[in-house]
Amino acid sequence: MPSPHYTDPRLVALYDTLNPAAADTAFYLALAASKSCVIDLGCGTGLLACELAAQGARVIGIDPARAMLQVARKRPHAAQVDWIEGDAGALALLPPADLVLMTGHVAQVFIDDSAFLATLKAARHALRTGGELAFESRNPAARAWGAWTPARSLRKIAVEGAGEVEVWLDNVSEHAHSVVRFSTHYRFSASGEELISQSELRFRSQDELAALLHEAGFGKLHWFGDWDEAAVSAQSRELIVIAR
Known part of the structure; x- marks a missing residue:
């Protein structure tokens, strides 16, 4: 999906x-x-x-x-x-x-x-x-996912029509065949709504x-x-x- x-x-x-x-x-x-x-x-x-x-x-x-x-x-x-x-x-x-x-x-x-x-x-x-x-x-070899923690990945962006949004990565896990799974969190400051997207990548x-x-x-x-x-x-x- x-x-x-x-x-x-x-x-x-x-x-x-x-x-x-x-x-x-x-x-x-x-x-x-x-x-x-x-x-x-x-x-x-x-x-x-x-x-x-x-x-x-x-x-x-x-x-x-x-x-x-x-x-x-x-x-x-x-x-x-x-x-x-x-x-x-x-x-x-x-x-x-x-x-x-x-x-x-x-x-x-x-x-x-x-x-x-x-x-x-x-x-x-x-x-x-x-x-x-x-x-x-x-x-x-660079193991980029090691920095995909909430503290190290947090970004605050401003987008027209959406206002300020906080974005961070969390729940990183390594799996067989060099597959890394993680979640991306989006918190919309104006509404307080938080959306979470699950992803997986092959390294x-x-x-x-x-x-x-x-x-x-x-x-x-x-x-x-x-x-x-x-x-x-x-x-x-x-x-x-x-x-x-």
Whole structure:
């Protein structure tokens, strides 16, 4: 069942404030600068897709969450993007792309290897010869979830129409196959209402990601450990890959 992060309009309205444009956005925009056709798979509220369109590329944004796409369609340059409500299955119906992106750590939402592999294969078949797939996944060696405590994760944000909202993470637990489960709490100061969203993420190692990418048909993998294009190390917070 999809997380309320992506389906509950009250939480979708907070998404851009909690996830603004940052170093990852700049990285993907630079990667796409010379590309004619870009597919943003899991485009969410469309921040990156619309920035890509502003650069002049033909952009297709795909996401299964209708509430997220409703936000995306209201952005500047949204009219220049082809929006599709769906998942990787939609890729089979599209023209060949120069670049497929999966951003926002969407790769970690795929708990099951077979589901993730099917998505990688669909992305591979959606690319023209020489096309690239790019995405990032948190490096399990960095154990990011160690900081997902109420005290360390608490944020206070102000959102138009919602007022002040306190957001924090709690109830983190580790499970087999590097799956981490946790809850995200949202407390709306004006009403006192608190919403809780349950999530789980898969933390795959570089070797695990590489094996799946090779099985999906990608032969050349270029890795970075951060958005400044530093090499991957044990201390790297990210595993960023560009695959051909």
